[in-house]
Amino acid sequence: MNRINMDIIRWGIIGCGDVTEKKSGPAFSKVPHSELVAVMRRDAAKAADYAQRHGVPKWYDQVDDLINDPDVNAIYIATPPDVHKEYTLKALRAGKPVYVEKPMARNAAECEDMVQASRDTGVPLFVAYYRRSLPYFVKLKELIDTQAIGEIRQVHITIHKTPYPEEVGESPQPGWRVQPELSGGGHFHDLASHQFDYLEYVLGPIQQAKGIARNQAGLYAADDVVQAVFAFESGVVGSGSWCFATNGVEQKEEAVLLGTLGKITFSFFERFTISVETEAGTEEFLLPYPPHVQQPLIETIVAELRGEGRCPSTGETGLRANRVLDWITG
Structure with a gap:
């Protein structure tokens, strides 16, 4: 180019x-x-x-x-x-x-x-x-690159959410994100795209990925539950669970990197703390997003x-x- x-x-x-x-x-x-x-x-x-x-x-x-x-x-x-x-x-x-x-x-x-x-x-x-340039994720990449938890072995992603308010009720009006002809899929496509892009940025290319996608709640045409496993060329393996039709008790958004010396717990979306656990203890980094992400x-x-x-x-x-x-x- x-x-x-x-x-x-x-x-x-x-x-x-x-x-x-x-x-x-x-x-x-x-x-x-x-x-x-x-x-x-x-x-x-x-x-x-x-x-x-x-x-x-x-x-x-x-x-x-x-x-x-x-x-x-x-x-x-x-x-x-x-x-x-x-x-x-x-x-x-x-x-x-x-x-x-x-x-x-x-x-x-x-x-x-x-x-x-x-x-x-x-x-x-x-x-x-834009996560590739946000200070929160720049710091996370630094922790990975400097082997703060040793060599990365596994990554686990979880997003469990209740349906969005506009998707339920007497007159539901699901938005474009859950109309496959407009978005290509559902909330998984919208959110997991950020996750996989960033993981490839810090861990290298994903070599293969497999999954199961289903529509369980019937609120719209797109899938609302996805389970996946994936493997990086580097040897790191990963798994993910995405559910957008869970109940109010089981709501979770978290990602975990497991390494040879500890683990890093972080969030892809709107939580601003990175937690690093090793035998020496736990260290936390607070990095709020800028006004215009x-x-x-x-x-x-x-x-x-x-x-x-x-x-x-x-x-x-x-x-x-x-x-x-x-x-x-x-």
Whole structure:
């Protein structure tokens, strides 16, 4: 892929929904040499409202209008995954680098097409696996790399949650995340994609993965229970349990790394303590998330586009997370 040396990165957002309100949107104008200049949403009133509230000079209700805006030289795609491939190909072919939300697409085949388009055009493609740059997970990687618990042998992931409020009741209205035609799967696809991407980042490529996915509660079309085992090229083995239809008593979100000298207990989502247990005792690290969780990763994208650094989350790495999801649920 060609290196791109841009001066000011002028972003346009396709799909200015909830994820862009705090997690990502404001960060584009807080990073040096970066600014948010345009947003697009199919609902013109909502696009205009977002632009007004966030001080964005332009808004559109058509994708092509934003992509072809000469003032926009980089695109952030924050829509559901069903249109990630289509919009990514359009933007790359227009010569504009793309930062696309996760999951990167509905399946690995769509991701492969996106990566190939990036190769063919020489235009960079990045994926919003922002945990690779968050201070909490940077510290966790440091603990692994320095063998704080010796050599890693196993990893275990658990997410057990009750159904989301909008999925139950007299008039349930499940969101796009549990409509496979839009998301590629269910909550497992949405959340486990983050987990597998980060685990590959710190433990190396996953060589194989197998699983069982079922819909038990019947609240929507997607799976709500997944069990999986997976193995890394390094020899580390892992297991995971994801249940999004449990009762109020059994709610748990935890990950455990077992090593030759101890274990690390941590959280992938919204708990800020890392616990390291060895024979010497237990040490805890408290690292709250920054106000805009995608900002550290966006900083690395801006640095790469300016020829000053490298972003750790690319189309090639994002593709791998989707491939693991396909292995487990396919």
